Amino acid sequence: MIPKQTVNMTDVARHSGVSIASVSRALRGEPGVSLVTRDRILSAARELSYVVSPEASRLSGGATGRVGVVVPRIDAWFYSTVLAGIADEFDTVGVDLVLCTLPDSAARHRFFEALPLRRKVDAVVVVSLPLTSRERTRIDQLNVPTVFVGGHHPDGNRSWIGIDDELAARQAVGHLLHIGHRDIAMIQAADDTDIPWATDQARISGFHHQMREAGLHDPTVVTVKWSIEGGSRGMEMLLSNSRLPTAVFCHSDEIALGALRTLRRAGVSVPQQISIIGVDDHPSAELTDLTTVAQPVRDQGQIAARKVLRQLTTDGVENDGAMTTLPTRLVIRGSTASPH
Amino acid sequence: MIPKQTVNMTDVARHSGVSIASVSRALRGEPGVSLVTRDRILSAARELSYVVSPEASRLSGGATGRVGVVVPRIDAWFYSTVLAGIADEFDTVGVDLVLCTLPDSAARHRFFEALPLRRKVDAVVVVSLPLTSRERTRIDQLNVPTVFVGGHHPDGNRSWIGIDDELAARQAVGHLLHIGHRDIAMIQAADDTDIPWATDQARISGFHHQMREAGLHDPTVVTVKWSIEGGSRGMEMLLSNSRLPTAVFCHSDEIALGALRTLRRAGVSVPQQISIIGVDDHPSAELTDLTTVAQPVRDQGQIAARKVLRQLTTDGVENDGAMTTLPTRLVIRGSTASPH
DNA sequence: CTGAAAGCGCTTACAG
DNA sequence: CTGAAAGCGCTTACAG
Numbered sequence: 001m002i003p004k005q006t007v008n009m010t011d012v013a014r015h016s017g018v019s020i021a022s023v024s025r026a027l028r029g030e031p032g033v034s035l036v037t038r039d040r041i042l043s044a045a046r047e048l049s050y051v052v053s054p055e056a057s058r059l060s061g062g063a064t065g066r067v068g069v070v071v072p073r074i075d076a077w078f079y080s081t082v083l084a085g086i087a088d089e090f091d092t093v094g095v096d097l098v099l100c101t102l103p104d105s106a107a108r109h110r111f112f113e114a115l116p117l118r119r120k121v122d123a124v125v126v127v128s129l130p131l132t133s134r135e136r137t138r139i140d141q142l143n144v145p146t147v148f149v150g151g152h153h154p155d156g157n158r159s160w161i162g163i164d165d166e167l168a169a170r171q172a173v174g175h176l177l178h179i180g181h182r183d184i185a186m187i188q189a190a191d192d193t194d195i196p197w198a199t200d201q202a203r204i205s206g207f208h209h210q211m212r213e214a215g216l217h218d219p220t221v222v223t224v225k226w227s228i229e230g231g232s233r234g235m236e237m238l239l240s241n242s243r244l245p246t247a248v249f250c251h252s253d254e255i256a257l258g259a260l261r262t263l264r265r266a267g268v269s270v271p272q273q274i275s276i277i278g279v280d281d282h283p284s285a286e287l288t289d290l291t292t293v294a295q296p297v298r299d300q301g302q303i304a305a306r307k308v309l310r311q312l313t314t315d316g317v318e319n320d321g322a323m324t325t326l327p328t329r330l331v332i333r334g335s336t337a338s339p340h
Numbered sequence: 341m342i343p344k345q346t347v348n349m350t351d352v353a354r355h356s357g358v359s360i361a362s363v364s365r366a367l368r369g370e371p372g373v374s375l376v377t378r379d380r381i382l383s384a385a386r387e388l389s390y391v392v393s394p395e396a397s398r399l400s401g402g403a404t405g406r407v408g409v410v411v412p413r414i415d416a417w418f419y420s421t422v423l424a425g426i427a428d429e430f431d432t433v434g435v436d437l438v439l440c441t442l443p444d445s446a447a448r449h450r451f452f453e454a455l456p457l458r459r460k461v462d463a464v465v466v467v468s469l470p471l472t473s474r475e476r477t478r479i480d481q482l483n484v485p486t487v488f489v490g491g492h493h494p495d496g497n498r499s500w501i502g503i504d505d506e507l508a509a510r511q512a513v514g515h516l517l518h519i520g521h522r523d524i525a526m527i528q529a530a531d532d533t534d535i536p537w538a539t540d541q542a543r544i545s546g547f548h549h550q551m552r553e554a555g556l557h558d559p560t561v562v563t564v565k566w567s568i569e570g571g572s573r574g575m576e577m578l579l580s581n582s583r584l585p586t587a588v589f590c591h592s593d594e595i596a597l598g599a600l601r602t603l604r605r606a607g608v609s610v611p612q613q614i615s616i617i618g619v620d621d622h623p624s625a626e627l628t629d630l631t632t633v634a635q636p637v638r639d640q641g642q643i644a645a646r647k648v649l650r651q652l653t654t655d656g657v658e659n660d661g662a663m664t665t666l667p668t669r670l671v672i673r674g675s676t677a678s679p680h
Numbered sequence: 681c682t683g684a685a686a687g688c689g690c691t692t693a694c695a696g
Numbered sequence: 697c698t699g700a701a702a703g704c705g706c707t708t709a710c711a712g
Contacts, residue, residue: 006459006689008688008689008690009689009690010690018698019699020689020699021691021700021701022697022699024691024692025692025698032697032698033697033698034697034698037697037698052689053459053688053690054395054459054460054690055394055395055398055399055404055688056395056688056689056690056691056704057689057690057691058690058704059393059395059399059688059689059704059705059706060689060690060691060692060703060704061690061692061704062691066438073424074414074423074424074427075420075424079420080415080416080419080420080423083414083420083439084413084414084415084441084443087414087439087441087443088441088443091440091441091443091447091450094456096438096460098406098436098437098439099423099437099438100431101427103424103427110431113389114389114391114434115391116391118346118391119346119393119394119395120394120436228623228627283568283624284627287568287597287600287601287628288627288628298415348704348706349705349706350705358682358683359682359683359684360683360705360707361682361683361684361685361707362681362683364706364707364708365682365707365708368707371681372681372682373681373682374681374682377681377682392706393704393705393706395704395705395706396688396705396706396707398688398706399687399688399689399704399706400688400705400706400707401688401706401707402706402707402708
C-alpha cells in the first residue's frame with residue numbers, strides 16, 4: 001500500500017470525528033465551532049502536521065496568500081531596495097511575493113495585455129511606473145487592491161507612497177544657491193518612453209521654480225538618458241559649451257556619478273572648479289563623496305507593503321486612498337563648495 | 341446583470357465550440373488536438389485574454405506555473421543582478437517568479453522549517469546559500485527540481501551554475517605578482533553564519549596557493565564582514581600595522597570599495613602607494629577605476645533559469661546534474677600599478 | 681481527435 | 697453548534 005503523500009482536511013476531520021466543514025471553520029478561527037470541538041480539531045491538525053492546500057482554499061473562494069509586485073527592473077539600486085522593503089514586510093506575515101519585471105517595452109506591453117497576474121494574487125504593488133490610461137484601466141481590471149510607490153501620482157484617491165520630487169529638487173538647488181552659486185545648470189534625465197514621468201517633471205520644475213525665485217532665468221538644461229552613461233554624456237555636453245557653469249544639479253545620483261566620471265577624465269576638479277549635487281543618496285554617493293538629497297527608499301517599500309496588507313485584512317473594502325509623502329533630506333558631502 | 345469577474349476555461353470552450361478537455365489539452369500543447377481545433381482554441385483564448393487558474397490547474401494534478409527563487413537578500417548588486425537574469429528568462433516563457441528572501445537568521449530558520457514554498461511551486465532556484473545538511477534535506481522535501489547558483493557547490497550530482505572562485509582569486513593575485521608585487525595582503529570577507537561559505541573558502545585558498553607558488557609565505561590576512569563597511573574596517577586594520585603592504589587583494593569589489601574609501605580619507609594614494617584589486621566587476625568598480633576580476637552575474641541567473649525550465653519541460657525526470665562553470669576575466673584599471 | 685465525468689481539497693451557503 | 701452538499705476551475709483516465 002502506497003502511503004498518501006499529503007494529509008488533507010478529510011484526514012483531520014476523521015481524526016477528530018467531525019466534518020470537514022467544522023475543520024475548515026476551526027482552522028481559520030471562524031465562529032460557529034464549540035470550544036471543545038475546536039480544541040480537538042486543532043490538536044488533531046497539529047498531530048498530523050496538517051497544512052491547508054492554498055490551491056484548494058483559493059479555488060473555493062479563499063485568498064491566494066500572494067501579492068504581485070511590479071517593477072520596471074530589479075537590477076538597479078532604487079528598485080531592489082524598495083523590493084527588499086516590501087519583501088521583508090511580506091515575509092513577517094507569510095505573504096508570498098510574485099515578482100513581475102518589465103525590463104523593456106515588449107515585456108511591458110505583454111504584461112498589460114496578458115495581465116499574467118490576473119487571478120493569481122490578492123493585491124498588487126506597482127513601483128515607479130508612469131501608466132498610460134489604458135494601463136491604468138488594465139491594472140484596475142485585476143480587480144484587487146493596488147498600491148503605487150513613487151514616481152507616479154495616481155489620479156483619484158488611490159493608495160500612494162513616495163517623496164515630493166519637486167521639493168527634493170528645490171532642496172538641492174537651494175543648497176547651491178545658498179553657498180553662493182548663480183550659474184547653475186541641470187542635467188535632466190528622461191525616460192525613453194513617451195509617457196511623461198512624474199518624477200522627471202517634478203524635479204525639473206523644482207529646479208526652474210527655485211532658480212526663478214532667485215531671480216535667475218533661462219538656466220542651461222541638458223537632457224539625457226537615465227543612467228550613469230547618460231550622466232557622463234550630459235557632462236560632456238556641458239563641457240563642450242564655451243562657458244562652464246559653477247555648479248550642476250543632477251537629476252539623480254546615477255546621473256551625478258556619470259558626470260563625476262567625465263569630470264575626472266577631463267581633469268576638472270570637484271568641487272574646486274565645479275560643484276555637483278544629485279538626488280537619492282545612492283550607496284555610491286557616499287563612496288564618491290557626492291552631495292545629494294537623500295530619500296528613504298526601503299521605507300517606501302515597507303510602507304507600501306503595510307498599506308497593501310492593511311487593505312487585505314480590512315477585506316479590501318477600505319480603499320483608504322491615502323497619499324503618503326516621505327521627507328527628503330540634504331546630505332552635504334565634498335562635491336559641493338562655494339564658487340572660487 | 342453583473343458581468344463575471346474572470347473568464348475561465350468553460351468560456352474559452354464555449355467560444356471555440358469544443359469541450360473544456362480539448363481546451364485544456366490545446367493550451368498546454370498536449371497532443372490529441374487537431375491543428376484546426378487547436379488554432380481555434382488558441383485564438384479564442386487570446387481574444388478573451390484568458391489565463392489559466394494556477395489553483396485549479398494545480399489542484400487537478402497540473403503544474404503551478406510558478407518557480408520559487410530563494411536569495412539571501414535582494415538589495416545587493418550581485419543578488420539583484422542574478423535575479424534580473426532569472427526574471428527575464430521566466431518572463432519569456434510565462435513562468436511566475438515567487439521571491440523568497442532570507443535577510444536574517446530568523447527568516448532563514450522560518451523558511452526552512454515552515455517550507456512556505458511547499459506545494460506552491462514547480463521548481464526552485466537557490467542563489468548563493470551555503471546550506472546545512474538539515475537545510476538541504478528540507479529543500480529536497482519540497483520534492484521539485486532544484487538549481488543552485490553560485491557560492492555553494494552542492495554535493496552529489498545536482499544542478500549548479502557558478503564561477504571558479506579559486507581561479508578568480510588566482511587571477512587577481514597573479515596580476516599583482518605579475519606587475520612586480522611581493523608584499524601582498526588580503527582583506528577576506530566572512531559570512532556571519534557558522535556555515536563555511538564555499539565562495540569565501542575558495543577565494544582565500546586561491547590567494548594562499550598563488551602566493552605559495554610564488555615562494556611567498558604567511559601573507560597578512562585580515563577578516564571582516566562582507567560589506568563596504570567591512571572593507572573600510574579591513575583597510576584600517578592594515579593601516580594600523582607598522583608596515584603597509586604594496587598591494588591588497590580584496591575578497592570582492594565591495595570590500596575593495598570600502599578599502600579605497602579608507603585610503604582616500606587617510607590620504608594614501610592609489611595606486612602610487614598601494615595597489616588595490618577586487619573581484620566581481622561591480623558597477624562601482626568602473627566608476628572608481630578599480631582593477632578587478634569580472635564575473636558574469638546576469639548570465640548566471642539566465643543559465644540557472646534555463647536549467648530549471650529544461651528540467652521542468654523534460655518532466656522533471658532528467659536531473660542532468662550538470663555543473664556549469666562560467667569564466668572570469670581580469671579587468672585592469674587604474675587602482676593597480678607596479679610598486680614604486 | 682473529441683467529450684462526458686470523476687475528482688483534486690477546500691469554502692460556504694443552506695439545513696438542521 | 698454541526699454536517700451534507702454544491703461548487704470553485706481545472707486535468708486526466710475512460711469511452712467513443
